[in-house]
Amino acid sequence: MSATPAPSARAERRPGERPPAFDPADPLGLDDLLDDEERAVRDTVRRWTADRVLPHVADWYERGELPGVRELARELGSLGALGMSLTGYGCAGASAVQYGLACMELEAADSGLRSLVSVQGSLAMYAIHRFGSEEQKQQWLPAMAAGETIGCFGLTEPDHGSDPAAMATRARREGSDWVLDGRKMWITNGSVAAVAVVWARTEEGVRGFVVPTGTPGFSAPEIRHKLSLRASVTSELVLDGVRLPADAVLPEAIGLRGPLSCLSHARYGIVWGAMGAARSCFETALEYAxxxxxxxxxxxxxxLTQAKLADMAVELHKGTLLAHHLGRRMDARGLRPEQVSFGKLNNVREAIEIARTARTVLGANGISLEYGVMRHAANLESVLTYEGTVEMHQLVLGKALTGLDAFR
Incomplete structure (x- = not known):
């Protein structure tokens, strides 16, 4: 998987030539927006999920586990899906659109799978790639890109989710070392990770630390009894006097700018991924109908059923078109955080409505894991609030629109 420019303009339709037949799977002809390499990326990930995930994911979800996660990570690494949009250090250097298409196919299988890839590449690897020293990059990124090493990202705390500035985790200096104390909550990959990027308050501001999970004082008990994202490893991180050398700190990140930029990168993948879950629900409802x-x-x-299907199709493909637009813009000019919030707010909100409507088309069968619609709906309840709740993204946009800060 490698970066490619946006596809060139298509040849104009010849006079008298009929437009292509209407395709229920692609009513707006969005496939025409992709070039051959982008389609290849999409199709490669789709085939892999069809072979390795879809035959098993209902059972994983029912059991509340993701067995063989390390093997799955290595396979995803072989596909080039880990740290996919990063360059160097074994990363694929893919375009934003290619990465988005991969996220769509992964989440069409299950949100937990896309979360595994997103946390690995867009949070843990991105933090090291963007803010780490050359030594940290060389030490960790090649193995993480290959899926040989799994990472996690510790920002959210038990009492501080939407307000990371109030985090209680502390890092203090003892001689040339750093000592970390605190807790992080709802951490994807936590108990299977070999490295954690942990954010902590210091005397000079919030700093990021690269923490090998075998360090004494570090533990990651898995969180059980989830009713969403069940086919995903979710943990608490406990840091009890974790002593790290001076070079464990990310040198280029001081303050919340560091972790928030990582979140923005990850949220971009959600813009696409949510439409994958929505597409799966819509296709199931259409075939059932x-x-x-x-x-x-x-x-x-x-x-009445046709009205539901039409409304679902409209919102699904509007959201997909929005994801395409943001991806092209990210490749050409970059994205502002407010634009990422725009996409995350709209697409997740519409995806969960599509899932709920699809469930009604299936009637009682809609609650069965045989179909997967309820699994996607339950997963999207988590996607709706993680990496920025609806309310937080509304306030981000509200501040951008009015110039007035309503957060405090």
Whole structure:
């Protein structure tokens, strides 16, 4: 997977030439926006999920575990999906659109799988790549890109989610060493990670630390009894006098600018991923409506069902078009955090509505893991609030629109 420019303008339609037939799977013809390499990336990830994830994910979800996560990580590394949009150090150097397409296919399988890739590449690896020393990059990134080493990202705390400035985790100097104390919560990959990027308050501001998880005083108990993101490893991080050498600190990050820029990078992947989950729900509902008969004909032949399908299709493809636009803009000019918030707010909110509507089309079958719609709906309840709740993204946009800060 490698970076490519945006596809060139297509040849104009010849006079009298009929437009292509309407495709229910691509009603706006969005596939035409992709070049051959972008389609290849999409199709490669789609085939991999069809082979390695979809036959098993309902069982994983029901059992509340992600077995073989390290093997899955190595396979994802072989695909070039880990740290995919980063350059050097074994990373693929893919475009933003290519990375987005991969996220869409991963989350079409399950949000937990996209979270594994997002936390590895867009949070842990991105933090080291963007803010780390050359020694830190050489030490960690090649193995993380290959999936040989799994990473996690510790920012959220038990009492401080939307307000990271109030974090309680502390790092203090003892001679030339750093000593960390605190707790982080809801950490994807935590108990299987070999390295954690942990953010802590210091005398000079919030700093990031590269923490090998075998360091004495570090533990990562897994969080159980989840009703969402069940096919995902979620942990608490406990730091009890974790002593690190001076060179464990990320040298280029002081203050919240560091972790927030990592979150913005990860949220971009969610903009695409949410549409993957929505697409899976829509396709399931469409196929069900074509084949499920009531009152002597398929339910897709009734007006109210067609209205649901039409509304789902409109929001699904509007959201996908928004993701494409943000991806092209990110490749060409970069994205502002407010633009990422725009995409995350809209696409996750619409995806969860599509999942809920698809469930109603399936009726009682909609709650069965045989179909996956309820699994996606439950997962999206977490995606709706992690990496920025609806309210926080509304306030980000509200401040950008009015110039007035309503956070405090």
């Amino acid at each position: 074509r084949t499920r008969e009531q009152f002597g004909k398929p339910i897709g032949g009734f007006q």
